[in-house]
Amino acid sequence: MAQVQTISDSANRVMASLVSGLEIEFGRQAGAALAARFLEAEEVDFHWDARLLERCLGSYLGGDEAEFELDRVRVLGRIDGRWFVAVMVVDGDGNAHGMLGKRCFRTAKRARAAFADA
Template sequence: MFLAAEETDFHWDARSEERWLGAYEAPQDCEFELDRVAILGRIDGQYFVAVCIVDGDGMAHGLIGKRVFARRQAAVDAFEMQR
């Protein structure tokens, strides 16, 4: 499935809200600094909350702990609890 192959980019682009969570401790051989950013959005009629690993140019490099919700308020509540 195409969505599975590009999951990080699709979710990053579909975000409606984001909040910086702090630096991401990348492996020693990583050449640039990365941040953790909580995101909230909607794809295919379902709301999601996840943490994206993002570089300084705003490019997403990974997706951590994605959760899916049928109702927006449940997703908002989960987003607000992201640390």
Template sequence: MTDWTDIGVAADRVLAGLVAGLELEFGRGAGEALAARFLEAEESDFVWEARMCERWLGAWEPQGDEALELDRVAVLGWLDGAWFAGVSIVDGEGRAHGLVARRECPSEREAREAYAALR
């Protein structure tokens, strides 16, 4: 039997679990502040994992002596209670290596429009 969960509910559940775990470790009230720092520090990974849609935009031009072949990928998703559209830098194994841009949007419609406009 397959269990389907709305992406917004799933993303909210992950963040709630992160906050709860941090509160267990560091005390009540610390969880939300620490979770915000985790989100900021690991933004590219969270955005990539929270995506609902993705669209290849082209190759990423390496910066310096990078030997990896990376791609620019447009993403649309829901994270921390908000819709977003952005551009992630991803390797051939599907691992995020960076985030070029991320725009939070007040509605799914606006996020989809922003996603469609990404080049």
């Protein structure tokens, strides 16, 4: 049986904090545009931090040179107003190392259905 864990609701704060900080530094009009670029460049970390639910899918057998064990974790979250379900590669300390796939949804209901469909 899979374990589902609820993560604190930081999804709305992730993007809002990023935009706010960029607006202070570079001006109001540049904040949202720069935030989109940051999100793209650091996609794995932002999606991991914005997760609301997670479920371990098992070990990740990514390559022969792995120095430590990695797991595949399915996450559901919301970032920048869009719901997503993704499969992340995570180490034993809870650090994301990659994203194997992501699907975006307009509604929480559809995202939750995709999350449950393992």
